Amino acid sequence: MKSIGYTQNGPVDSEGALSLLDVDKPTLGARDVLVAVKGISVNPVDVKLRAARAPEGDHGILGYDAAGTVVETGSDVTGFAVGDEVFYAGDVTRDGTNAEFHAVDERIVGKKPASLDFVESAGLPLTSITAWEMLFDTFRLVEGQGEGQSLLVIGGAGGVGSILIQLAKTLTNLKVIATASRPETEDWVRKMGADHVVDHRGDLAAQIKDLGLAPTYVAALTASDQHWPSIVDLIAPRGHIALIDDPANLDISLAKPKALTISWEFMFTRSMFDTDDITAQRDLLNRVSQMIDAGTLRSTVTERAEALTVGTLTEAHKRQESGRVIGKQVLPGLSS
Template sequence: MKAIAYYQSLPITDTQALQDIELPAPVAGPRDLLVEVKAISVNPVDTKIRRNVQPQDGAAKVLGWDVAGVVKAVGSDVTLFQPGDKVFYAGDLTRSGGNAELHVVDERIVGHAPSSLSFSHAAALPLTAITAWELLFERLQIAEGQGEGQSLLIVGAAGGVGSILVQLARQLTSLKVIGTASRPETAAWVRELGAHEVIDHSQPLSEELRRIGIEHVTYVASLTNTEQHLDQLVEALKPQGKLALIDDPDSLDIKKLKRKSLSLHWEFMYTRSMFQTDDMLEQHKLLERVAQLIDLGTLKTTFGEHFGAINAENLRRAHALLESGKAKGKIVLEGF
């Protein structure tokens, strides 16, 4: 089967950073689906792994953790899907990625794709939707329909996770949603997604909040540059507020949270699959719910740009755009 992989960590400007290769077709295990990959989207995790994880023993490493496709075969213990089902999922970091014609994935982290979306638009959703859902409802513990009189500041609201988090918070809670964006086009995107207010994260956040008449916020979802913004986030949060993050700061002085009794919550959507937790099935359930909300028109895909066919050249372009920090919405590739 066709696949895109790398053999050593290289800058994305190097043509060997991602290569077109041929690999044997994978075989589904007992709880696995064998999926014919129709479309993929690209995430920061792809670029981080490519830059920092050297393949072992000269083996090819296949990236890709956002897939939409069709089930070709199922394992002996599969109960949730059957061949022919259209599916979408974010996969498992401990297994080979989905940048290949065929892919195997545990059924417990897969959802039926929204019937109203094309494969390319469905592929934009899984990783960011899972991350945003878990951050909002499980880490920050905000209940659906609740949040009246409370506020959520989303730092980096125009990115992949931010684009779905803004929608979830606006559509499924009563929170006042404040997004950050630093360019006119990304600020307009965040407003379009439903944010009540948009402020500029290239300026001091506390001053920006005061500019729109807000002294403090109840919750913060910090999706990028948490280390850089920490002092401002602590200042912006109400006493006993909650700070959730998804990025990987080199250091984080959590003593700064003590004076206000602030709590810290880290979201990593691969925890369930990585540790085979007892509640892995929750990711299947939430993807099914997201698909339903998409089909009802409550949520919309965060599809940003279509980069053409799934091949090494187009994936290198996608990685380069992500690394530039200028992507808006999700970058999608489709077909081999």
């Protein structure tokens, strides 16, 4: 089958970066479904792995979002049949979705939103899982809770921030503050539902205090080491900070006087370790799909390519590396 992979880690323009490969079709495990991939998206994890992680064997295939059609099922699959339309974010320990066909554990697969096409649907899974887990697993919020409390989303215009704002406003009573530093990103986070917008290039703590707020929850989605002293300053005592990025160094002793909780959110944990609650990702994706179809959530896609080629995927990686992507980038799959 056709795929776009890499044979050597490093810069996106280097030899051994993204190239068209002919590889074997995946072999299914008992709980796997084989999906003809009709839509994908590009996330920061694709860029990080391509740059830093050498492929196992002679090549690696990236891509951790997909929407497509089930074409084959493993012997123990019970939730899907051939012809079903699905979307999911995959497993970082297996080959990715930048291929004609992709094998994935049925327990982390959801039913594609009926109101979106495959390409648009592919922009939702990874960010929705991350945002949902942050709210309800990491922060341990309960739907409908949060009255009188606030959430600060640092990096609100990115893929995770865009859906996190929506989920917080739709499913909780939290007041949401989002950071943005350009007029277009400020407009975007307001469209997503943010109650307040502050500039992460300025003094975050001073801006939050000017609003008369002390967030109970902080979602540090980017540059958490850069903002760390301000986060500790502005958050409420006994508040909770969740991170998804890779800070080089954090002085967690700063958090002791306020008795803060610090957590990482990593949406691949359930699939990597086959946790007892792995099916939670299937369930939340089905909820997101229903909310999209009901109009209570909106797509976060802002950039859509006409075809998936080495060239278009390379440009998408470059856009991710620029740090200026608003919302999500999507491309057709190789089975389109």
